[in-house]
Amino acid sequence: MAYGVAANRLELLQIADAVARDKSIDKQVVLAAMEEAMQRAAKAHYGAENEIKVDIDPKTGETHVSRYLHVVELVDNNKTEISLEDARARNPAAQVGDIIAETLPPVDFNRINAQNAKQVIVQKVRDAERERQYEEYKDRIGEIIHGIVKRSEFGSVVVDLGRAEGVVRRDEMIPRESFRTGDRIRAYIYDVRREARGPQIFLSRSHPQFMVRLFAQEVPEIYDGIIEIRAVARDPGSRAKIGVISKDSSIDPVGACVGMRGVRVQAVVQELQGERIDIIPWSQESATFIVNALAPAEVTKVVLDEDTHRVEVVVPDEQLSLAIGRRGQNVRLASQLTGWQIDILTEAEESERRQKEFAERTKLYMDTLDVDETVAQLLASEGFATIEDVAYVPLPELASVEGFDDETAEELQNRALEFIEARNKEMDDKRRELGVEDAVIEVPGVTPAMAVALGEAGIKTLDDLAGCATDDLLGYFETGKDKERVRVTGALEGFNLTADDANAIVMKARVKMGWIEEPEVVEEAAEEEATEEGAE
Numbered sequence: 001m002a003y004g005v006a007a008n009r010l011e012l013l014q015i016a017d018a019v020a021r022d023k024s025i026d027k028q029v030v031l032a033a034m035e036e037a038m039q040r041a042a043k044a045h046y047g048a049e050n051e052i053k054v055d056i057d058p059k060t061g062e063t064h065v066s067r068y069l070h071v072v073e074l075v076d077n078n079k080t081e082i083s084l085e086d087a088r089a090r091n092p093a094a095q096v097g098d099i100i101a102e103t104l105p106p107v108d109f110n111r112i113n114a115q116n117a118k119q120v121i122v123q124k125v126r127d128a129e130r131e132r133q134y135e136e137y138k139d140r141i142g143e144i145i146h147g148i149v150k151r152s153e154f155g156s157v158v159v160d161l162g163r164a165e166g167v168v169r170r171d172e173m174i175p176r177e178s179f180r181t182g183d184r185i186r187a188y189i190y191d192v193r194r195e196a197r198g199p200q201i202f203l204s205r206s207h208p209q210f211m212v213r214l215f216a217q218e219v220p221e222i223y224d225g226i227i228e229i230r231a232v233a234r235d236p237g238s239r240a241k242i243g244v245i246s247k248d249s250s251i252d253p254v255g256a257c258v259g260m261r262g263v264r265v266q267a268v269v270q271e272l273q274g275e276r277i278d279i280i281p282w283s284q285e286s287a288t289f290i291v292n293a294l295a296p297a298e299v300t301k302v303v304l305d306e307d308t309h310r311v312e313v314v315v316p317d318e319q320l321s322l323a324i325g326r327r328g329q330n331v332r333l334a335s336q337l338t339g340w341q342i343d344i345l346t347e348a349e350e351s352e353r354r355q356k357e358f359a360e361r362t363k364l365y366m367d368t369l370d371v372d373e374t375v376a377q378l379l380a381s382e383g384f385a386t387i388e389d390v391a392y393v394p395l396p397e398l399a400s401v402e403g404f405d406d407e408t409a410e411e412l413q414n415r416a417l418e419f420i421e422a423r424n425k426e427m428d429d430k431r432r433e434l435g436v437e438d439a440v441i442e443v444p445g446v447t448p449a450m451a452v453a454l455g456e457a458g459i460k461t462l463d464d465l466a467g468c469a470t471d472d473l474l475g476y477f478e479t480g481k482d483k484e485r486v487r488v489t490g491a492l493e494g495f496n497l498t499a500d501d502a503n504a505i506v507m508k509a510r511v512k513m514g515w516i517e518e519p520e521v522v523e524e525a526a527e528e529e530a531t532e533e534g535a536e
Contacts, residue, residue, distance in 0.1 A: 015030075019125060027058070030128075031058055033125055035055065036054075038056075038063065038065070039052055039054040046104065050079050052068075052104070053065075053067075053068060053101075064103070065103070065105070066102060067101070067102045067104055068102075069082040069099065069102060070097075070098075070100075071083075071094050071095065071099070071100060072084070073096055082100055087100050130199055133198070133201075134192065134194055136163065137189065137199065140189050141191065142188075142189065142190075142209065143189050143213070144186055144187070144188055145186070145189055146184065147159035147161045147162070147184075147187070148160045148183070148184055148185070149179045149181055149184075149185055150181065156169045157185070161201070164199070166187070166189070167200065167203065168205060169202070172203065172205060172207065174205050174206055176237060176273070177205075177237070187203035187205050187210070188205070188207050188209055189202070189203060190203070190207050208233065208234045208240075211268065211272065211277070212229050212232055214268045214271055215257060215264075218264045218265075219256055219257055221246075221256045222256075226247055227244055227251065227253045227256055228245055228246075229242050229243070230243045230244065230245055231282060233333040235332075235333060236272075236275065237272070237275055238329070239275065239276045239333060240276070240277045240278070241277075241336075242277065242278070242337075243281070243289065243337055244281065245282040253282075254279045254281060257279045258279060278295060278296075280292045280293055280295060286304060289338055290302060290311055290334065294313065294315075294323055294330065296322060297319045297322040297323035298315060298316060298319050299313055299323075300314050301313070307474065308341070308475075309340055309341060310340065310341040311338075311340045311342050311343070313344050313345070314346070314347055315344060317348050358380050361385065363376070364387070365384075365390075368387055368415075368416070369387075369416060371412070371415075375412075378401055378402070378403055379401070382401050386496075387416050387420060390416040391417050391420055393413075395410060395413065398412065424448040424449075427447075427451070428448045428451075430452050431452050431455055435455065436451050436454060436455035436459075436460045437460065437462065439461070439462040439512065440454060440459075440509075442512075443465065443505060443509050445501065445504060445505045447495075449495070453494070454492070456491075459472075462509055465509040466506065466509040466512070466513045468491075468509075470499055472491060473492045473493075474493060474497060474502050475487060475488055475493045476488050
């Protein structure tokens with residue numbers, strides 16, 4: 001590069017052309033770098049305080065060196081300024097504020113100037129090359145790219161992509177696979193970032209989308225958009241699950257992905273080092289999709305909890321190990337695929353729990369309503385879960401229970417109401433002992449029992465309650481030290497409240513505090529309802 005600055009005009013353009021082609025950058029960028037290099041040399045020769053500009057004609061290669069002088073009334077610095085009188089001697093139309101360009105003779109490059117020029121040009125060309133690489137690859141995030149392994153660094157693999165380099169970090173590789181210098185490699189571009197050492201192109205072979213893109217290459221229906229992969233979960237190198245759906249009812253999405261004699265899925269499996277892939281029909285119905293996701297295990301019952309986003313799945317006793325999978329792999333992947341926290345029970349465990357709940361409810365009614373075991377069992381078997389259910393259910397519904405009449409139903413409700421009243425009084429006394437202020441119990445939706453629970457959780461004033469989030473009342477999950485989900489108990493977790501119920505209590509407390517106005521709460525609720533209806 002050093003000789004390029006001192007070369008004649010034709011050679012200058014030839015060098016600029018050669019560098020631009022070699023580095024795949026614009027020729028004008030190279031010429032701009034040469035201009036800056038010459039400008040620095042000229043400043044070193046004529047003095048750094050001079051305002052010097054160098055222009056290279058891109059057609060002829062001719063170099064023009066100019067010094068800019070500002071026209072002023074009174075000259076303070078003759079290196080950058082010129083008086084109006086002197087300026088008009090050169091240009092009669094000159095005015096104060098104009099700039100006069102003074103042509104200077106070209107600078108002869110000595111060894112130091114040439115070395116400095118080379119550094120400037122190399123740096124500018126490198127910067128332009130990095131910018132070109134970033135601009136080229138930032139829009140290719142999400143693509144599969146082919147490359148050749150260039151070298152290994154601390155377990156990571158550097159890949160020659162032709163016009164750039166990418167890196168596959170150790171944690172983005174499939175376990176137990178290794179590459180040698182010169183090996184061909186396919187990987188997924190998941191990020192491109194500007195960094196001090198240049199643009200970094202991050203590649204992955206363990207990313208879930210790598211498998212999605214491989215299927216798109218092997219299955220024309222996916223590439224054409226007829227079949228869509230809606231969900232993916234991977235245990236790289238071991239097992240994966242994908243949820244697929246077809247927009248054309250005449251095409252079986254699972255069969256299309258498997259291919260004739262499994263040829264399509266096997267092509268993906270081979271690329272992923274033998275990773276076993278379960279292809280599952282995706283369903284908008286969460287319960288159906290969860291059942292499909294746990295395949296090959298059979299499921300007999302599914303119970304969804306929308307608030308906590310947990311699902312309880314019951315399987316036959318002999319299917320338990322199949323549903324859980326080796327080291328919990330099957331249920332873990334199914335959970336990732338569906339987005340639900342899955343708890344698996346056997347039929348025997350579920351039956352035992354049902355019997356236990358039935359016995360507990362029976363005892364509850366026997367103790368609180370002072371009835372015999374038969375009546376208590378009838379209530380429990382009809383789905384009455386709490387004393388409140390008995391107290392506030394419409395009387396005809398209670399009287400319709402087999403073996404009950406209107407008189408029996410009315411007596412049961414009276415006993416339930418008496419029990420609730422006595423319990424509320426007891427809870428109210430306890431609430432006062434805990435120091436929970438009356439304003440808390442006056443919030444619509446808060447019962448005396450809830451007030452006690454709030455007090456035990458340290459929520460004792462209206463200000464405390466208004467400052468709560470819904471999760472503070474209902475509980476939530478957080479990631480523990482071992483990256484396991486840990487349940488944080490909510491103050492009102494045992495009261496079977498929905499997220500809307502808990503949110504309403506908090507909002508009403510905020511209204512009482514004067515933080516918000518009642519109409520705003522109503523409007524927000526209406527907006528939420530409208531949004532939900534639109535989504536449906």
